[in-house]
Amino acid sequence: MKTLTVDLGDRSYPIYIGQGLLSQNLLAQHIRxxxxxxxxNETVAPLYMDKVLSQLEGFEVGQVILPDGEIxxxxxxxxxxxDGLLSGxxxxxxxxxxxxxxxxxxxxxxxxxxxxxGVDFIQIPTTLLAQVDSSVGGKTGVNHPKGKNMxxxxxxxxxxxxxxxxxxxxxxxQLSAGLAEVIKYGIIRDREFFDWLVAHAADLVGRDPEAxxxxxxxxxxxxxDVVVADEREAGVRALLNLGHTFGHAIETxxxxxxxxxxxxxxxxxxxxxxxxxxxxxxxxxxxxxVEQACKALQLPTAIPxxxxxxxxxxxxxxxxxxxxxxxxxILLKAVGDALMTGDYPDSALSALLACHCQA
Amino acid sequence: MKTLTVDLGDRSYPIYIGQGLLSQNLLAQHIRxxxxxxxxNETVAPLYMDKVLSQLEGFEVGQVILPDGEIxxxxxxxxxxxDGLLSGxxxxxxxxxxxxxxxxxxxxxxxxxxxxxGVDFIQIPTTLLAQVDSSVGGKTGVNHPKGKNMxxxxxxxxxxxxxxxxxxxxxxxQLSAGLAEVIKYGIIRDREFFDWLVAHAADLVGRDPEAxxxxxxxxxxxxxDVVVADEREAGVRALLNLGHTFGHAIETxxxxxxxxxxxxxxxxxxxxxxxxxxxxxxxxxxxxxVEQACKALQLPTAIPxxxxxxxxxxxxxxxxxxxxxxxxxILLKAVGDALMTGDYPDSALSALLACHCQA
Numbered sequence: 001m002k003t004l005t006v007d008l009g010d011r012s013y014p015i016y017i018g019q020g021l022l023s024q025n026l027l028a029q030h031i032r033x034x035x036x037x038x039x040x041n042e043t044v045a046p047l048y049m050d051k052v053l054s055q056l057e058g059f060e061v062g063q064v065i066l067p068d069g070e071i072x073x074x075x076x077x078x079x080x081x082x083d084g085l086l087s088g089x090x091x092x093x094x095x096x097x098x099x100x101x102x103x104x105x106x107x108x109x110x111x112x113x114x115x116x117x118g119v120d121f122i123q124i125p126t127t128l129l130a131q132v133d134s135s136v137g138g139k140t141g142v143n144h145p146k147g148k149n150m151x152x153x154x155x156x157x158x159x160x161x162x163x164x165x166x167x168x169x170x171x172x173x174q175l176s177a178g179l180a181e182v183i184k185y186g187i188i189r190d191r192e193f194f195d196w197l198v199a200h201a202a203d204l205v206g207r208d209p210e211a212x213x214x215x216x217x218x219x220x221x222x223x224x225d226v227v228v229a230d231e232r233e234a235g236v237r238a239l240l241n242l243g244h245t246f247g248h249a250i251e252t253x254x255x256x257x258x259x260x261x262x263x264x265x266x267x268x269x270x271x272x273x274x275x276x277x278x279x280x281x282x283x284x285x286x287x288x289x290v291e292q293a294c295k296a297l298q299l300p301t302a303i304p305x306x307x308x309x310x311x312x313x314x315x316x317x318x319x320x321x322x323x324x325x326x327x328x329x330i331l332l333k334a335v336g337d338a339l340m341t342g343d344y345p346d347s348a349l350s351a352l353l354a355c356h357c358q359a
Numbered sequence: 360m361k362t363l364t365v366d367l368g369d370r371s372y373p374i375y376i377g378q379g380l381l382s383q384n385l386l387a388q389h390i391r392x393x394x395x396x397x398x399x400n401e402t403v404a405p406l407y408m409d410k411v412l413s414q415l416e417g418f419e420v421g422q423v424i425l426p427d428g429e430i431x432x433x434x435x436x437x438x439x440x441x442d443g444l445l446s447g448x449x450x451x452x453x454x455x456x457x458x459x460x461x462x463x464x465x466x467x468x469x470x471x472x473x474x475x476x477g478v479d480f481i482q483i484p485t486t487l488l489a490q491v492d493s494s495v496g497g498k499t500g501v502n503h504p505k506g507k508n509m510x511x512x513x514x515x516x517x518x519x520x521x522x523x524x525x526x527x528x529x530x531x532x533q534l535s536a537g538l539a540e541v542i543k544y545g546i547i548r549d550r551e552f553f554d555w556l557v558a559h560a561a562d563l564v565g566r567d568p569e570a571x572x573x574x575x576x577x578x579x580x581x582x583x584d585v586v587v588a589d590e591r592e593a594g595v596r597a598l599l600n601l602g603h604t605f606g607h608a609i610e611t612x613x614x615x616x617x618x619x620x621x622x623x624x625x626x627x628x629x630x631x632x633x634x635x636x637x638x639x640x641x642x643x644x645x646x647x648x649v650e651q652a653c654k655a656l657q658l659p660t661a662i663p664x665x666x667x668x669x670x671x672x673x674x675x676x677x678x679x680x681x682x683x684x685x686x687x688x689i690l691l692k693a694v695g696d697a698l699m700t701g702d703y704p705d706s707a708l709s710a711l712l713a714c715h716c717q718a
Binding site for chain 2: 033034075079082083086087089091092093113114115116117118139141144146147149150151152153154232233317318320321322323324325
């Protein structure tokens with residue numbers, strides 16, 4: 001088992017990474033009170049709920065099982081968690097446990113931030129995407145019909161437990177979606193890691209345990225470094241949004257029923273690279289490196305058919321990085337070196353999307 | 360104008376108290392970005408919105424007008440604020456302004472805590488209750504059908520602006536409801552203030568400006584002292600809940616359509632005094648002092664007709680002060696000296712409510 005630490009003063013917490021961690025009695029030390037509410041979804045609960053419950057003997061334990069999917073990441077479904085907590089009379093020392101992917105983690109963390117004005121929570125991410133990205137760093141929230149992750153809180157967990165065995169039950173498409181967020185770290189700030197990922201793409205897609213473990217560790221370390229430098233995204237943390245403004249617009253345009261989040265981010269990263277090239281910041285070889293890496297990880301690189309450029313631009317206007325009416329984008333100065341800027345010609349953005357939409 | 364400071368390090372903020380402050384250009388210095396959303400309700404907006412807007416020239420200003428009343432302090436109505444913000448494309452540097460009483464303040468503060476994971480907000484309380492209590496200290500949130508203020512956040516404003524002129528439009532009943540939270544400070548921690556309030560009860564009910572101003576200042580100072588000592592209510596801040604566990608149970612039992620919050624708190628403080636007397640902690644003279652002070656401030660002191668003891672006890676179980684299944688109560692060792700305890704016989708509580716319910 002590997003232990004990393006997210007060093008945030010009195011809000012510091014460990015990330016445990018390894019095989020079989022769900023059987024290793026790591027939870028109890030991070031639970032303050034007597035009551036625990038495990039929040040999961042219909043897909044993950046049948047696979048891992050029993051393992052988690054067996055670690056919680058002696059506690060008063062409740063369960064809330066949510067429907068599975070990004071379309072359920074809403075304030076209405078969030079109320080199911082509050083209903084379960086209040087019906088079961090869970091008190092202010094309750095610990096919530098998020099058992100599932102990014103949606104379960106984001107919603108459970110937000111419920112923990114708001115229930116009785118804040119209770120403890122623990123992340124047990126069971127998808128690669130959640131293990132390498134969403135479970136670390138304290139971003140929690142739900143979507144609004146007008147925009148993704150618009151309602152939420154920065155709220156840090158007590159610990160993150162990444163049992164790599166849970167990836168065995170993950171569909172190939174979900175695994176690749178997670179790898180999009182992995183390669184993202186390489187593209188924005190870790191060229192060495194990018195090269196390693198390209199060299200080991202087949203191992204990763206083939207689920208080689210050692211390769212996956214290393215990819216998770218290095219991703220979490222990158223994430224932890226950035227979060228420690230800028231917990232509330234006043235600056236450098238925004239770079240972690242590479243591909244996300246494009247990606248969120250695609251997800252919103254598809255009503256969260258098309259590409260998976262990681263897939264949309266992969267397309268978004270390719271668009272960001274292309275736009276950086278169009279503006280003369282990187283050469284075409286760099287753009288191709290990004291695209292080929294995505295392809296090697298079995299990720300889409302093109303905007304899905306049927307989406308319109310003007311709709312995507314409209315959706316992009318609703319983004320947390322908007323400043324004085326202008327969307328700031330994460331673009332590339334090199335593979336391994338990203339920056340955030342609002343200083344680009346509108347024509348570059350509209351030409352890019354017009355060219356890449358296949359409506 | 361009097362300025363108090365709530366000293367919370369990098370979250371410190373001023374409370375301005377005085378006549379005519381809405382015309383004194385105090386807001387702009389506390390607004391970081393270009394966009395401002397004023398949240399108010401149907402009762403207050405016609406009275407004071409124009410004054411506030413005239414202080415905001417040069418900013419891009421939106422308005423959300425909520426229905427008036429505690430029954431609207433829900434997640435559903437909260438969504439109206441998010442809808443307004445997203446429809447108007449308000450960005451992460453937006454400042455929300457709460458213009459109204461406790462409900463508007465609590466909901467606007469919670470919306471600010473959650474919108475894009477946190478934007479600035481300013482409190483302009485227009486009721487006495489909000490000026491002396493709810494606008495100071497960063498407690499924000501909404502009610503859940505199963506319990507009051509169960510969903511929320513600790514989130515501090517940029518400033519609190521108490522224009523005592525706004526009290527001129529307050530109904531007598533609302534003024535008295537606010538005085539309940541004023542006398543609360545005297546009962547829990549400031550005997551000298553209690554005596555002053557009893558001596559000046561007629562002036563206060565008669566709206567003498569100097570008496571009201573002094574009462575607001577001293578209340579805010581008491582509140583600020585407690586909040587600075589214990590921002591997140593790990594200890595002493597809980598004492599500010601004197602009368603509130605009883606009061607919330609009454610409000611919930613009446614579906615927020617009966618007593619006003621301050622009135623319910625007054626009844627709750629009398630019950631807490633009586634229970635303290637029943638347990639031998641204070642003498643009957645102290646209980647009478649509390650009751651007579653409430654009566655002098657035109658507040659109710661008895662549980663409304665028709666409520667049942669067993670229902671109140673049921674509602675009391677859903678309280679943020681529950682610990683290991685036990686409701687902790689704020690009781691009195693003397694007038695001016697309260698404590699929180701779960702160490703009381705259940706029979707004392709059930710006998711008290713059985714005796715005081717007029718079902």
